[in-house]
Amino acid sequence: MAIREIIVAPDPRLKITAKPVAKVDGEVRRLMDDMLETMYRAHGIGLAAPQIGSDLRVVVCDVARANEEAQPIHLANPEVVWASGELLLREEGCLSVPEHYAEVERPAEVKIRYLDREGKERELHATGLLSVCLQHEIEHLDGTLFIDHLSRVKRDIILRKLKKTQRLAEPA
Numbered sequence: 001m002a003i004r005e006i007i008v009a010p011d012p013r014l015k016i017t018a019k020p021v022a023k024v025d026g027e028v029r030r031l032m033d034d035m036l037e038t039m040y041r042a043h044g045i046g047l048a049a050p051q052i053g054s055d056l057r058v059v060v061c062d063v064a065r066a067n068e069e070a071q072p073i074h075l076a077n078p079e080v081v082w083a084s085g086e087l088l089l090r091e092e093g094c095l096s097v098p099e100h101y102a103e104v105e106r107p108a109e110v111k112i113r114y115l116d117r118e119g120k121e122r123e124l125h126a127t128g129l130l131s132v133c134l135q136h137e138i139e140h141l142d143g144t145l146f147i148d149h150l151s152r153v154k155r156d157i158i159l160r161k162l163k164k165t166q167r168l169a170e171p172a
C-alpha cells in the first residue's frame, strides 16, 4: 500500500467524469488499498479515485469513530439506485477542499449498488453519516464537489482562498 497525493481544488482532474471499472482485478484492489491508506492518513471518512488522479469509478469510505474498530467499505462503480424523499442538512468537508466546511442538503437515506473488493455485486442501504459520505464520494466520480451545491458567491470565495493558499505554498 502507498500514500498518494490528494489533489486540491481548483484542479481540472477533479472535474472529470470517471470511467467504469471493467473488472475488479489486482490493480483495482491496489488502488482501493492505496486510497484507504491515503484517506486514513488524512483523517478523512471517504475518498474518490479522481482525488488521487485516477479516472476510475472507485470510492472508499469508513465512518467508524476513532474509538471504534475500522469499518472500511470498498466500492467500484457505485450507483445510487434509490433515494429517500426525506432530506438531511449536514455540514460537509472534503480532503480536496481543505479547511472549508458548509451545510449541504441531501436525501437522508440512499440505496447504493456497487461491486465490492472481490468484484461481487452488492447493495447497501445507507443512513446518517454513511449516506452523506457515499453521496458525496459518488458525486466526485462525475466531477461534482460539495461546494458545487453552494451559491456561486460562496463557492467562488472558497476557490479564491484555496488558490491563494496554494500560491503561498509554492516555492518562490
Ligand code: NI
Binding pocket: 093, 094, 095, 096, 136, 137, 140, 146
Ligand atoms: Ni470530497
